[in-house]
Structures are given as C-alpha cells and as structure tokens.
Amino acid sequence: MAAAPEHRPTFAALSLGDRLARAAPFVLIPALVVLGYATIGSTSSWLTLTVSGLAMGMMIFIMASGLTLVFGLMDVINFGHGAFISVGAFVGVSVLIALGGWTGTPSLMLNIAAVLLAALAATTVTGALGWGFERVIVRPVYGAHLKQILVTVGGLIVIEQLIHVIWGPDEIFLTRPETLKGAITFAGAAMEKYRLLAVAVGLVLFVAMRLILTRTKIGLIVRAGVQNGEMVEALGYRLRLVFIGVFVAGSALAGLGGVMWGLYQEVITAGMGEEMMILVFIVVIIGGLGSVEGAFIGALLVGLLQNYVAFLEPKLALVSNIGLMTAILMWRPQGMLPVVKAK
Amino acid sequence: MTMHLLSGDRPRSVVLTVLLLAILAALALAPFLFPGVRSLETAARICIFIVLVASYDLLLGYTGIVSFAHTMFFGIGAYGVALGLTHMGSTPGAMLAGTLLGALAAAVLALAIGLFSLRVRAIFFAMITLAVASAVAVLVSQFSALTGGEDGLNYKIPRALTPAFRLGEVAGLKITGKVLNYYLVFFVSLALFLLLLRVVNSPFGRVLEAIRENEFRAEAIGYKVVWYRTIATCLSAAVAALAGSLFAIWLRYVGPDTTLSFEIMLDILLMVVIGGMGTMYGAVIGATIFVLAQNYLQALMGVAADATASLPLLPQLFDPDRWLLWLGLLFVLSVYFFPTGIVGRLRAGR
Numbered sequence: 001m002a003a004a005p006e007h008r009p010t011f012a013a014l015s016l017g018d019r020l021a022r023a024a025p026f027v028l029i030p031a032l033v034v035l036g037y038a039t040i041g042s043t044s045s046w047l048t049l050t051v052s053g054l055a056m057g058m059m060i061f062i063m064a065s066g067l068t069l070v071f072g073l074m075d076v077i078n079f080g081h082g083a084f085i086s087v088g089a090f091v092g093v094s095v096l097i098a099l100g101g102w103t104g105t106p107s108l109m110l111n112i113a114a115v116l117l118a119a120l121a122a123t124t125v126t127g128a129l130g131w132g133f134e135r136v137i138v139r140p141v142y143g144a145h146l147k148q149i150l151v152t153v154g155g156l157i158v159i160e161q162l163i164h165v166i167w168g169p170d171e172i173f174l175t176r177p178e179t180l181k182g183a184i185t186f187a188g189a190a191m192e193k194y195r196l197l198a199v200a201v202g203l204v205l206f207v208a209m210r211l212i213l214t215r216t217k218i219g220l221i222v223r224a225g226v227q228n229g230e231m232v233e234a235l236g237y238r239l240r241l242v243f244i245g246v247f248v249a250g251s252a253l254a255g256l257g258g259v260m261w262g263l264y265q266e267v268i269t270a271g272m273g274e275e276m277m278i279l280v281f282i283v284v285i286i287g288g289l290g291s292v293e294g295a296f297i298g299a300l301l302v303g304l305l306q307n308y309v310a311f312l313e314p315k316l317a318l319v320s321n322i323g324l325m326t327a328i329l330m331w332r333p334q335g336m337l338p339v340v341k342a343k
Numbered sequence: 344m345t346m347h348l349l350s351g352d353r354p355r356s357v358v359l360t361v362l363l364l365a366i367l368a369a370l371a372l373a374p375f376l377f378p379g380v381r382s383l384e385t386a387a388r389i390c391i392f393i394v395l396v397a398s399y400d401l402l403l404g405y406t407g408i409v410s411f412a413h414t415m416f417f418g419i420g421a422y423g424v425a426l427g428l429t430h431m432g433s434t435p436g437a438m439l440a441g442t443l444l445g446a447l448a449a450a451v452l453a454l455a456i457g458l459f460s461l462r463v464r465a466i467f468f469a470m471i472t473l474a475v476a477s478a479v480a481v482l483v484s485q486f487s488a489l490t491g492g493e494d495g496l497n498y499k500i501p502r503a504l505t506p507a508f509r510l511g512e513v514a515g516l517k518i519t520g521k522v523l524n525y526y527l528v529f530f531v532s533l534a535l536f537l538l539l540l541r542v543v544n545s546p547f548g549r550v551l552e553a554i555r556e557n558e559f560r561a562e563a564i565g566y567k568v569v570w571y572r573t574i575a576t577c578l579s580a581a582v583a584a585l586a587g588s589l590f591a592i593w594l595r596y597v598g599p600d601t602t603l604s605f606e607i608m609l610d611i612l613l614m615v616v617i618g619g620m621g622t623m624y625g626a627v628i629g630a631t632i633f634v635l636a637q638n639y640l641q642a643l644m645g646v647a648a649d650a651t652a653s654l655p656l657l658p659q660l661f662d663p664d665r666w667l668l669w670l671g672l673l674f675v676l677s678v679y680f681f682p683t684g685i686v687g688r689l690r691a692g693r
Contacts, residue, residue: 077466140679147678149409149469150612154675157609161668165659274605278477281470289466318485322478325471329459 025336029300036308047189049307055195057303058202059264063257064280064287064295065209066250072226072290072339074243076138077145080152081254081280082273083133083159084126088255089262089272090167092122093174096263103177111177115263122259123252129159130251134244156274163270171269174262198260205253206296213292222246226290226339282321286328288335297336298328348537350544354624356689363624366631370529374522375514381638387525389634390532391590396614397539397626398582403612404621405543406575407555408461411608412472415479416453416580418602420445420587422483425496425597433499442588446581453580457573480603495598500524504592528589535582540623542578551575552621606667610637613670616677619684628685641666 014022033050040046067081095118096103102114137155141147175181176194183190213219225232225239233239261276262268283302287294305324310317328336346353354360366389369376373386395417402408423445424438431437456475460467483490490496502508504527508520516522542548550571553561562568591597601607610633618629641663648661659665681688 077469079469137675145466146403146407146409147682149466150616150678151675153609153612154671154678157667157671158675161665161671165665165668169664275477278474282474285467285470315485318481319478322475325474326459333462 025294025297028336029297029304032301032304032308036304039312040308043187044189045311047187048191049311050304051189051191051199052195053304053307054300055198055202055264055303056307057300058199058206059257059260060276060279060283060303061202061296061299062205062260063254063276064283064299065205065292066246066253067280068284068287068290068292068295069222069226069246070243070250071284073222073229073239073246074142075145076142077148078138078152079149079277080133080137080155080159081250082275082277083156084130084251084254084273085258085261085276086160086163086268086270086273087129088122088126088258089268090163090172090258090270091125091255092118092259093172093262093268094167095121096174096177097172103175106178108179111179114177115180119256119259122255126255126258127248127252130248130254131244133251134247138247160270160274167270171267173267175266176263180263194263198264201260209292218242218245279321282325286325286335288332288338290339291335291337294335294337350537350541352540352544352623356686356692359624359628359686359689363627366627373529374525375516378516383521383525385634385638387528387593389631390528391586391593392611392614392630392634393627394532394535394539394586394589395583396611396618396630397536397623398579398586399611400615400618400620400623400626401539401543401551401575401579401582403615404619404623404625405548405555406551406572408572408576409469410472410576410579411469411605412453412456412476412479413579413583413611414603414605414608415472415476416449416583417587417590417607418479418483418597418599419449419452420584421591421597421602422490422496422587423448423584424588424591425498426489428498428500429496433501435501435503438501438592442585445588446584449580449584450577453577454573457576461572461576462569476603476608477605480599480605483603484599491598493599495596495601497596500592500595524593528593531585531589535585536623536627539582543623547571547574555621609667609670609674613674613677615684616674617681617684619686619688620682622684622686622690625684625686632685637666644669 036050037043037046040049063081063085067078070076070078096114099114099117102110105111133155137151138148141151180194180197183192184196185191211219213223221232221237221239221242225237225242229239257276258268258273261272265272279302283295283298285298286301287296287298301324302321305320306317309320332338354363370386370390374383377383377386395413399410399413402410402413420442424441427437427441427444431440456471457468460471484493486492487494499505502520504520504524506519506521508523510518510520510523512518543551550561550566553564553566554568554571558568561571587602590602594601614629614633615625616629617632618625618627644661644663644666648658648663651657651661660668677684683691
C-alpha cells in the first residue's frame, strides 16, 4: 500500500494586493465622489449632484435587487422585470391621484400616509403579478435561457400593452405631495426633499436586505441556494418555494421602485419600465450577476456618474453608462463582485 | 444546379417546397402579377425582411445567441446609404460606398460587442446588446445635425431607380425606375439569402450548430467557441446592415422609427419564431406571413373594434394601436407550443 502523499498545508494571510483587489469595488464610490468634487469645483453644485446621483442610484438598486437574486438563485433571466416597474408606477400613482385630498394638503401625516398606501398598493399588485408571471410565463421554461429570454420579452410586451388598455395610451403627469415638494438648503446647496427621502428609503431597504440575507435562516438558504442549489435541495429544502418567494419579493420591490421613480420624474409612461430595464441590466452586469452588494455598488456608480457627466458634458451623459460598463467589464469580465458558484 | 444553389439544403417537405416556390414566383413576378404601389411596397418589404430575418436566424437559430441589437445593425446600413447619398451626391458610387461602409461599421461594432460580452457568458450578450442598441437609438435621435434626429433623412437616389425614369413596356407593364429598383432589391435579397444558406451548410455552420447544442463539448473537441460566436455575430450584423441599405434605397427615407425601433426588433423575433428557428427557410415563411398580416390584419382589428364598440373593454383590446398586444401573446404562445415553427411542423408532418 502506497504511503499518503506528502501534504503540508500552510496558512498564509492574504497579501496586501489580494486584500486591495477584494476591497476595490467598495472604494470605487468614494473615489468617484471625490473625483466628481475635483472636476466640478463648486461645493454646492457638487453636493446637489451627489444627492441626486445617490437618489437615482438607490431607486435603480431597488429595482435591480430582485432581478439579480432571481438570476443567482434559479439561473432565470427575467426580461419582463421592467413590466413590474411600470405596473407599480401606474398602480401607485392611481392611488395617489385617488387620494388627491390627502396629498394636496400640507400635512406631513396625511402626505406620508398617502405615499405609504400608494407604495403598499403597488407592491401588493406587482407581487401578485410576479407570482402569476412566475407560474404562467417563467415556470415552463426553466433551464432554457434562450426560451426564457424570448418568453419574458413577450410577457413584457403583453403587460405593457395591457397598461395601455387599462390606463389609456397617454402619459400621466402627477405632482408630489405638498410636504415633499421643494428643497432644503444646506451649505449653499439646494437638495430636493424627495431625493433625500429616496436616499433614506434605499439605504433602509439595503440594510434590511443585508440583514435578512446574512442574519436569518431564510437568508442563509437563499445565499446557499445561489452558491450551490443542488446541495441545498439535497439537504431537504424546497428551493422551488424559496425561489417563488424571492421572485415575488423582487417583483414587489420593482413595483416600489416604479412608484418612487414615478414620483421622482413626476410623469409616468407605460414604456418607463422598458427604459429603466436598460439601466437595471447595466447595473446587474457590472455588479456581477447574482450579487446584491454588487448591484448596490453598481447602481450608485451609475446614478452618480450619470449626474456628474450630465452636469459637465450633457451630450456625453447618454453614453456614460455604456462607457462605465465597458470599463468595468474590461477590468473584471464577470462584474465587480461575481458570485462564486460551487458547481 | 438547383441543389448547388441551395447548398444541398433541401426544404425536405412537399408542402414547404410548394410554398417556397410560390413565394419565389410571386416575388419574382410581383410587378407583373400585382400592379399597384401598395402591393409592390409589400413585396419589397417581404424581400428585405426575409434577408433581415434570415441573418437573425443565423444568430438565434443556428448559434443560439439572443441579440437585441439586430435593428441597430439594420439601421447602421440604412443610415450608411442615407448619409452617402446626402453628402456625396445621388450617384450609384455614393450608394455603393454608403452600403459598404455601413456593413463594415456594423461588423466592427458587432466584433467589439462580441469580444466584450461573448467572452464571459452568452447571456450577457442579450443584455449588453439591449443596452447598446438603446444607446445608439438615443444618440441617433439626439445628434440631429448628422442624422436628422426624430424626423430622419430624405434624400435622392440615382435617377435610374426612381419612378420618373422610363424604359418602355413589357407585357403591358410600364418599366419605370421603380420596377428596376424592385428588381435590385429582389436579386440582392435572393443572393444574400443564398449566401446565408451557403454559410449555414458549410463546415463553419456545422460548428455553430454544435456550439448551440453543446458549447462545452464543442470547446472540448477543439473549436474556439468565442471566435465562432463572434464571427457569426459579425457576419449576421453585416448582412443585416446590407438589408438595411436595401431598405434605405427602396424607401428613399430613413428615420429612427422605421429602422431602429424596438418594435422592429420584436417583429424580427416573431418572424423567426413563427417561421421556425434554425431552418433559414423559416425566415422566408415567417417574413412573408408576418408582413402580409401586418398590412392587412390591422385593418381587420379596426373592423373588430368598431363591431364591438358598444361592449366594455373589447374595443380597447381590438384597437389597431394595440396590435403589439396580440403579437406579444402570439409570440409567447408560439415559443411554448411551436418551438420549431411552421417549417419544423411541416418537416415533422411529412
């Protein structure tokens, strides 16, 4: 019998280079903010732009988080995600318009209640829609990427057209509730109240999502499922159910993002989901498909860069996102924080 | 001889053969069989979309890659011709230069996109092409000094291709430049289609199919999957750009809505799926049925909307503007229930 081969494992700390490479994506946002300050020069405009960039980034993150998790968990790429954004916006805005008496008065309580009700209605409807979408559209095509893409695009078109049927072909203009109008002046910089609110909501959601994913059992199962689904199933968890839950939650978040985006732009169209999907895809790709943290960083980068570039060179803003995506993919072809698959 | 032209890829179904021959004959004799501006317009559109859809089939059906940038390449070809004719005068040379430059630009752009996204995961490609195509569409409508913005460009084509140019009469039909223009479209489309048929039946095409069936195995046998995919992307982009050039020459107008919109992308997807993915002949059937339906079905929907005007909801559903709703439904259903399309069905039922 042959002797076991010589084997002397050694434990070595990560080299400085490795640690830097790991931390690099997290440093990008402060770096971009500092770079923005250096090129813009004026503190007040920089502050305004940074807040609006963060607000935009947070809203994109809310829309993108569900998509990236759904992909990570079940290898399902849902091109119909944008439909939930549009539906959420239309449902939410309809509620806000119906509650016109509440939003028209300058009472903080009534305004907040109206917005909360709108958000609740939007997330409920899009969550239910997501459940139906999963059953009818996505389930028959598991494991076939090509069909998934085709079928979900078809679903997107159908839902978008149904919005036209229900709400009419025109865009809907709306005004924000009274107490969310206007801006706060801080250090000479005007910051819109609504944008600050959006940043706060985004941060709270991100922290909550992180806590759920890292501190709860269901989060553990989701993370394990992303890394190695077969193993999780072998341990007796019904990953299918978890997946449906994540799909519904992701759709509801997209709907919430839609309401917030509608209030941000003060106009909604049936095509808005499709337009947002492009940003969402860019965010999900540069973040690394399946990674929530990656999507967060990516969303903030996209939001900040777009606002800075729009201020410095308006024509370039259209291609700044594509430029960012190209640069990041040249640096890390799998995205900034690729999900390590144990398969 | 015929077998040689078809690169040995027979239709393999009697019904399909008859259908294809009928379409070929109808298109070849369209100016004589269906006089009238509208029907000639339809026939030219069918020719151009057959090429466009066939080039997309090379990607989707044969290589198994989903791209949402196909209308972008189509548009690049169209704008190439438009810019050539606008800035270099309306000569055949300018037309040719615009065509070739457009095809070249499309191929180079496809190469860049392919090298970026196909290297990692084929699924990136779908998302990245969507992003790039929308960026290009926005750019085209923003830089109106060059592209005419939302209004698009009108330009003059060489006089020999316009209705003002008269050549005489054949079989009771006045041969004008318009007819010549149609035959230019027809023969170039035919040549491009046969070229694509040649490509998919070459050893190169077999490798593409192998990659579609099992990427890992193809790589293991020793084919560089990335390169094959990238070359297929470039080839399909170049052919799409040529189809775009034909469209621009035929219409004498380019604009974002007619060449770059997502709606056309959807039309192409539908034509491929309905006709049958990975068959090339599917492109012919799909494009013909779809263009005919598009021209005549919308009118039918208008009638249905009027007939149901007194009922709730139905008139909105049948509104001709909601044409896309029904297309979307049809699309989803055909992906589920007819994944092989009409051609696949005909071949299976032989």
